[in-house]
Amino acid sequence: MxxxxxxxxxxxxxxxxxxxxxxxxPLVWRLFLLLVSYYFxxxxxxxxxxxxxxxxxFNYILGLLIERNFWHSRRFILICGVIANVAVLGFFKYYDFFRxxxxxFLPKLGFSTNLPFLEIILPVGISFYIFRNISYLADVAWGKIKAEKSVIDYSLFVAFFPQLLAGPITRAGDFLSQLKNGGNRVITDFYDNITLIILGLFKKLVLSSFLVLNLTDDVFAVPQNHSAEAIFLAILAYTLVIYFDFSGYSDMAIGYSGLLGFKLPANFNTPYLATSLKDFWKRWHISLSSWIKDYIYIPLGGNRKGAFRKNFNLIFAMTISGLWHGSAGHYIFWGFWHGVGSAFEHLFSDKSKMPMTQLNNAKTSSQIKEKLKKVFGWLATFIFVAVGWVFFRAPSFQGALAMLGGLFKPSNVVEAIPLLVILVTVGGLLFLFLEKPASTGFNRLQARLPFALWLVIIVIIxxxxxxxxxxxxxxFIYFSF
Amino acid sequence: MQEAIKSIILFGVLVLALPLFNSQKVILWDSPRESNQADIFHSFVFSYASKVEDMKRSLSTKAQEIKVVDTSADSTSSLQNQALPPQSIDKPITSVDPATSATSIQNQVKEINPLSPYRFLLVGDSFMAVMGGVGDILESSLLKYKSVEVLRVGKVSSGLSRPDYFDWPNQARQIITNSQPNVAIVMLGTNDAQSFETYSTDGVKTIFKYGTQQWGQEYRKRVREFLEIFQANNITVYWIGMPIMRDPSYSERIRGLNLIYEQEILNFSNARFIPTRDLLVDSNGNYASSLTDFRGRQMATRVADGIHLTVFAGEIVEKQVIKIVGEDITLEDKY
Incomplete structure (x- = not known):
């Protein structure tokens, strides 16, 4: 469903x-939500x-054991728990890749392998709920939160249906408190939630679906049969598609949860308006990037162990983020691409910090220069991210190279691109800038309308x-991760 | 609590209003798809939308009949038609005559000699339209040859059963007029093993239940008419049969459709059937979720739904197609 x-x-x-x-x-209510989530x-x-x-x-019990410091081995139980969760994910998601x-490779080294072929169907949402469980165990072990005593509440945190299939990857500390004493008795930000559902439907049903069916699927499948112009447009369109698709899903998840009285964390914050990669990752799939930061990057040492380790940690964490999306080489490369890009950005910005201040003091950097810098930063980030998506979307690494190569090869293919496709792509780009103010305006408008009129307008929409x-x-694209 | 009541009313109204105004879409969205699990909510919305759709059709039919009565004054026939209940055909499908089963396809005389340059038209359902089939792999592969142009037109969830969703014969006519292909490769059928209905010009609805003899006859007619379009335009047709499927009952349905394509193609000298059912099976002829590649590795053949193909399996089918096409057409490598 x-x-x-x-x-x-x-x-x-x-x-x-x-x-x-x-x-x-409250007990019946929580049990009800758990049962409908399981039904879903x-x-x-x-x-x-x-x-x-x-x-x-399993994780509920481990949480209790960690908090009680069972056998004085809090850390050991945490490590075992993380390994067990990763093993479950690994089996379903990476077994075939591994096999x-x-x-x-092993026959090349003189070894033979005899791993059986298993037809494994990836349980939808497993990457998301395994990450929720791991973060819970770590937070309990690190003393950030208390272990949950109620198995119903814990199971509901893992399975709450609006966020079950594709996130956001909620943290236990944020979610479990909303289940106590019957939760929120009112819907806060009611109109925001309605706007989010409408926005999500518009982004997914209208914009993303149109571009996928009329442009990106075809061009990415066989780039050699398309003109450089069509390939350029398809890359641009896919950059929009992945955002509309996934942020549309997240908008709906947050909106539906909101109408049930729950507050889920924002997962996107106009990411394509970012002026640097660091900025982009603070705005894109926020619940995953903050998870990667808190549970991989920082435990590895973060930026506390010198420049080399900092950049290594960054590249490693981003590559893991790529691997999380899928076991194929092109996903891993996509993560690596962002890791290397972020590391370069850090190196560049670290070195340029002092000179920039001096330049400012010398009043050689005017406001216009600052603005130009921002525009350049935005454009560079957008292009870098868009190229990254080519690796993400293409069926293989070679497919991605064929797409990018197609941009520069002189093409003798004359291709009439329908005007509507061009208009929707350009309109989609403009929408990136209008999304936030339009949403705010629509919220205000809803609040002013009498109920009957509001109802009619929303139903017509x-x-x-x-x-x-x-x-x-x-x-949804993210259902397969 | 006021907002909670507002949201409950909103969703209550949406559940009533959307199937009313978007009834056709609800029905279209019901066509075979992944995770299309039947549950009470699905059943409710679908049956509600179906009733609305029937009502809309009967209203438009009545309007049409009134128009006929006004102009022709032959009111008795339209009244009779109006009184007729929808026809439902329940006779079981008869077994296929083995004598006509096209096992001897190789012996058929075929007039297959399109001239270079080859303008290939690839048409079909999701197996042609998107990843998880053969279309993209086949297109890439064909483009490696000299004097080859490819136009691939695929439509997800389409077939010959539901022209109300996507009318392949009409679409094919238009595409042929616009692009003038001389070779067509067709792969259809994934979504066709389902009941369908037709409306005669006087508004009588006939329901063809899947599995009946009449369903088979009607479907055969559609396949024949589709092939006639290519014949009339002097286009060589290669019809790729559907591979074996994981779900045994679905696989059996697909086998039945393959047989129809294979038999009907015997009547066309410009067409060849390319069987693929035995390409993705194990040594016992059963569905194989994996096969061994040339390096000796076990490779998955299907994606999660047990229907669509992995790239590995897509390439197996593509090689078979290229092999058969290559028997009739000289395909020379570009490089």
């Missing part, structure tokens, strides 16, 4: 009704539900969005 189907709206209507009715009885997950594949339940109970890699949607249910 996708967030953007009408059957989900029917499901959500019932959940919404019972959610607010049952809050008087069961609809994907009932076999996956067993894994989710076992993983939740094929072993079968490729939903109907229009579905009219503009594609003829098949568009799957």
């Amino acid at each position: 996708f967030f953007l189907t009408i059957e989900f709206f029917a499901f959500f209507f019932l959940v919404l009704l019972l959610n607010w009715l049952l809050k008087k009885w 997950y069961w609809l994907w594949d009932f076999r996956f539900l067993g894994i989710l339940v076992v993983v939740s109970i 094929v890699s072993m079968e490729t 939903f109907i229009s969005l579905f009219n503009l949607s594609p003829q098949t249910v568009p799957p």
Whole structure:
């Protein structure tokens, strides 16, 4: 059941009704939310539900053992817990990659391998909920939070349906407190939540789906059959598609949670307006990048062990982020690309700190220069990120090189690109700048409308969005991670 | 609490209004897709939208009939038609006559000799349209040869069963007029093993239930008519059969469709069927989730749905297609 189907709206209507009715009885309410979350997950594949339940109970018990410092081995239990969680993820996500890699490399070294082929179906959302569990264990071990006593609450933290399939990767400390005493009794930022759902549907159903079906899928599949202009447009469009798709999902997850009285952390903050890579990673998939920072980059030493280790840690952490997305080489390269880019940016900005101050003091840097610097930073970041997405999206590393090569090869292919495709791509680019002010304006407008008129307008917007949607249910890109 | 009531009312109204105004989309979205699990919410929305759609059609049909009555004054026939209930055909499909089963396809006389340059048209469903099939791999592969142009037109979830969603015959006619191909490669069928309905010009709805003899006849007719478009335009057709599927009952349906394509193609001298069912099977002829590559490694053949292909399996099918096409057409490497 996708967030953007009408059957989900029917499901959500019932959940919404019972959610607010049952809050008087906190235990029943929490149990209800847990059961509907499991039902939601069961609809994907009932076999996956067993894994989710076992993983939740396993981590719940480990959390308690860590807090009680069982056998005086808090650290040991944490390490075992992390290894067990990574092993579950690794088995489902990386077993085949590992098997094929072993079968490729070991015979060259004179060893033979006999790993069996297993047809493994990746349980949807596993990367997200395993990361939620790991962060919980670490936070308990590091004394940031208390271990959760209620198995229902803990299981709900792992399985809460709006964030189950593709995040945000909520932290236990932020979420579990919202379950106590029946949770929030009012919806805060009601109109924001409605706007987020509409925004998410618009980005996914209309913009992203259109560009995928009319441009990016075709060009990325066979770049050699397309003109340099079409390849350029497809790269630009995919940069928009990945943002519209994933931030659209996150917007909806946050909006639906908000209507149930929960506050989820923001996952995107106009990332394509970033003026540096560091800035970009503070705005893009925030819940993952902050997870990588807190649980990989900082434990490795962060920036506390000298410039070399800092940059090594940065590249390593970003490469892990690439690997998290998938076991294929092009995902790993995408992470590495960002890691190396960030390291270079750090080196450059570290060296340029002093001279810049001196320049400022000497009043040679005017406001215009600062603005130009920002514009240049924005453009450089945007191009760097867009090139990175080519590696992310292409079916293979070679496919990515074919795309990028296609930009420069003199092409004899004359290709008429439909005007509407160009207009939607350009419109999508403009939308990046308008998204925030338009959302704020729409929130204000909603608050001023009388209820009946508000209802009619919102329903008309939903109907229009579905009219503009594609003829098949568009799957979310991040469901496969 | 006021906001909570507002949001409950909003979603209540949305659940009632969206299937009413977007009924066709709800029905289209119901076409076979991943994770299309039947649950009470899905059943409710789908049956509600179906009823709305029926109502809309009956309203438009009535309008049409009134128009006919006004102009022709033959009111009795339209009234009779109006009184007719939707026809439902339930007779079981008869087994396929083995004598006509196209095992001897190699012996058929074929007039396959398109002239260079070869303008390939690749058409089909998700197997042609997106990754997870053969289309992109085949297109890349064909482009490596001299004097080859490729136009690939794929439509996800399409087929010959649901022209209301995507009308392949009409689309094909337009594409052929615009691009003038001389060779076509077709791969359809993933979404076709389903019941469908037709409307006669006087508004009588006929429901063809999947698995009945009449369904088979109607589907055969559609395949034939589709092939006739290529024949009329002097285009050589290669029809790629569907591979074996993981789900046994779905796989059996697909086998039935393959047989229809194979048999119908026998009637066309410009067309060849390329069987692929036996390409992705184990030594016992059963569905193989993995096969051994040339290095001796076990490689997955399918993505998670057990239907669509991995790149490895896509290349196996693509090689078979190139081999068969290469028997009729001289394909010379560019480099």
